[in-house]
Amino acid sequence: MVVLGAGPAGLVLGNILVDRGIDCVVLERAGRTQVQTRARAGFLAANTVRILEQHGLAEGLRRRGQIHGTCEFRTEDGRFRLDYSGLGQREQHTVYPQQELVTDLLTRFLERGGQLRFGTEAVAVRDADSERPEVAVCEADGRPGLWRARYVAGCDGRHGAARRSLPAGTVRHHRDHGVTWLGLLAEAPPSLDAVGYAVHEHGFAGHMARTSEVTRYYLQCERGTPADAWSEERIWDELELRMRAREYGPLRRGRVVQRSVVDLESDVLEPLRHGALFLVGDAAGLISPSAAKGANLAVLEAAVLADALTDDLTAKNPEGLDAYSARCLTHIWRAQEFSHWMIGLLHGPSGADGESLFHNSLRRSRLSSLRTSRNHQDWFAEHYVGV
Numbered sequence: 380m381v382v383l384g385a386g387p388a389g390l391v392l393g394n395i396l397v398d399r400g401i402d403c404v405v406l407e408r409a410g411r412t413q414v415q416t417r418a419r420a421g422f423l424a425a426n427t428v429r430i431l432e433q434h435g436l437a438e439g440l441r442r443r444g445q446i447h448g449t450c451e452f453r454t455e456d457g458r459f460r461l462d463y464s465g466l467g468q469r470e471q472h473t474v475y476p477q478q479e480l481v482t483d484l485l486t487r488f489l490e491r492g493g494q495l496r497f498g499t500e501a502v503a504v505r506d507a508d509s510e511r512p513e514v515a516v517c518e519a520d521g522r523p524g525l526w527r528a529r530y531v532a533g534c535d536g537r538h539g540a541a542r543r544s545l546p547a548g549t550v551r552h553h554r555d556h557g558v559t560w561l562g563l564l565a566e567a568p569p570s571l572d573a574v575g576y577a578v579h580e581h582g583f584a585g586h587m588a589r590t591s592e593v594t595r596y597y598l599q600c601e602r603g604t605p606a607d608a609w610s611e612e613r614i615w616d617e618l619e620l621r622m623r624a625r626e627y628g629p630l631r632r633g634r635v636v637q638r639s640v641v642d643l644e645s646d647v648l649e650p651l652r653h654g655a656l657f658l659v660g661d662a663a664g665l666i667s668p669s670a671a672k673g674a675n676l677a678v679l680e681a682a683v684l685a686d687a688l689t690d691d692l693t694a695k696n697p698e699g700l701d702a703y704s705a706r707c708l709t710h711i712w713r714a715q716e717f718s719h720w721m722i723g724l725l726h727g728p729s730g731a732d733g734e735s736l737f738h739n740s741l742r743r744s745r746l747s748s749l750r751t752s753r754n755h756q757d758w759f760a761e762h763y764v765g766v
Contacts, residue, residue: 380688381406381514381528383501383541385414387477388660388677389534390484395434395685397493401692404526405493406516408500408535415485418564418637419477420674421589422447422574424764425470427675430682439483444475445588450574450763452746453623459750460573466753467760476589477674499524501540504531508654514540529655530688534681536661537646544656549648556643556667556719558583558726559604563596563614567633570594570622576725577622578746583725584621586630594633597641597668599726606638643667643722645715651704657684664711669721672714675766680707710766717762724749 380396380403382389389405396403407414423431423440431437448464448471464471488495498519506512514526533541560583568591575586582599589595598617600609609617615632624630646665651658660677683706687699724746727739748755 380404380530380532381526382532382534383504383514383539384533384535384660384662385409385481385485385495385497386534386536386660386677387480387484387674388681389532390481390488391430391434391436391678391681392532392534392659392685393493393495394436394484394488394491395682396688397488397491398434399685399689399693401689403493403528405488405495406499406501406514406526407495407497409497411485411497414497415482416478417481418589420668420671421474421476421587421595422671422675423473423475423480424671424675424766425468425472426766427678428473430678434682436484436487439479440473440475443479444473445590447472447474447574447588449572450576451571452749453575453577453627454743454746455578455580456743456747458623458627461749461756461759463756463760463763467757467762468765470760470764472671472764474588476593480674501535503540504533504544504656507531507544507546507656510655512655529692531656532659532684533656533662534659534677537665539662541656541658541662542648545648546653549650549653552645552647552649554645554719556645556722556726557602558643558722559600559602560585560641560643560668561598561600561604561606561609561614562637562639562641562668563598563635564589564637565594565596565633565635566592567594568592568631570628570630575622578725578727578742579621579623580729581617581621584618585725586618586622594631600640602642604640606640611635641668643669645718647708647711647715649704649708651680651707652700657700657703659684663707664715666711666714667718667722669725670714670718670763672718672766676711676714679710679766683707713762714766 385407585597
């Protein structure tokens with residue numbers, strides 16, 4: 380088995396397979412330091428934690444992760460909180476930075492005897508319709524190489540070799556939501572004990588704790604804004620304005636150590652299986668960060684694929700592999716629907732024309748319903764944490 384990519388999807392898949400005695404190698408284009416320091420997602424759903432626990436991969440998050448079950452909305456009509464851990468299915472998130480999870484998964488994979496080749500970039504997947512597909516790579520020393528296996532798992536993201544190697548006829552569903560965020564990582568303690576969603580006439584602002592000393596912030600900005608366009612003073616001033624710090628208390632400021640620009644897009648491929656090639660994680664579908672679903676979908680898909688591969692390779696039962704695409708797409712589209720709903724909840728069109736006023740009035744009505752309707756709150760909680 381060849382696994383492309385050493386992110387959460389590839390490492391969960393590799394760990395489960397190696398633990399079951401199935402030979403596999405993980406090929407990763409980046410170096411080990413880069414892999415272990417990529418700061419991305421941080422909110423793990425209850426089902427994700429269950430999967431990691433089931434396969435002996437949850438020791439670190441159980442020791443260092445923080446349980447989280449509250450979100451706060453700040454709008455022109457005031458603020459309100461939802462204790463979503465007591466609503467819907469009564470489940471909560473575990474906050475655990477992705478770079479720490481990846482480090483745990485990588486360490487466990489190597490301890491179990493797994494092969495992991497850093498600095499090895501997959502170039503193309505060939506002969507996926509055969510029983511012996513091959514992966515052409517550029518080795519760490521620049522020389523071309525070739526890996527062959529019974530199956531290939533593309534866990535290498537939206538720009539990886541797996542997607543580049545797909546046959547004609549693959550269907551791509553894509554939507555640009557027309558919203559751009561400035562993603563920020565600050566060396567600053569959290570300013571509130573909840574996930575913060577602020578809706579403001581200047582645009583959206585978000586507050587997500589990562590650790591007791593690091594906080595993730597988001598600021599809506601104009602499309603095309605460079606990551607370094609705003610000074611730190613402007614960033615903090617704009618965060619305080621949009622999060623209504625004068626009314627609800629100042630933010631705890633600190634040095635901004637990482638910036639990125641995120642264009643909110645949705646992207647799903649169908650099918651997720653092409654002969655011996657399977658798409659997992661961001662290679663299968665890209666989802667906006669508005670609802671913290673990406674890493675959770677990746678872990679779920681990796682576990683589903685691991686079970687299906689085990690049945691096929693050890694019991695000659697291909698039913699799980701045949702059903703992999705349809706099963707995972709059900710979860711992907713459910714997550715896409717909620718993410719799309721969240722984008723509409725948190726962002727309104729600017730301007731004073733009739734259409735903008737109409738859509739902003741709908742947004743305010745949705746927020747009012749979320750504030751007052753227990754049925755709406757239960758629906759939100761179930762979809763917010765579920766995958």
